[in-house]
Amino acid sequence: MKLFAAVAMLVACTFVTPVVAQTQCGDREKMERRLAEKFGESRRGSGFDGTYVVALWASTDSGSWTILLLRPNGIACIGASGMNWRDDDWKNIIPGDPA
Secondary structure, rough: HHHHHHHHHHHHHHHHHHHHHHEEEEEEHHHHHHHHHHHHOOOEEEEEOOEEEEEEEEOOOOOEEEEEEEEEEEEEEEEEOOOOOHHHHHHHHOOOOOO
């Protein structure tokens, strides 16, 4: 599971940082509370891309996921979000499997 979270963070850092100016930003605590209460998401992992702490939130129940870009000043920005989240067991994925 930790390997998957690390890979997800690496991929997110590659594609998300340029999108910050176009995303919704707000108080980190309020945004995290909303992800937990409205979407049932919990923090699955985080990493530092040199500018932001990139936090991955997801819900296996609802299938929603969100990547938050956390600034040192307490502001968080949504970098990306989507549906159909699943907790993959990477040890059981066949090489070349597009899933």
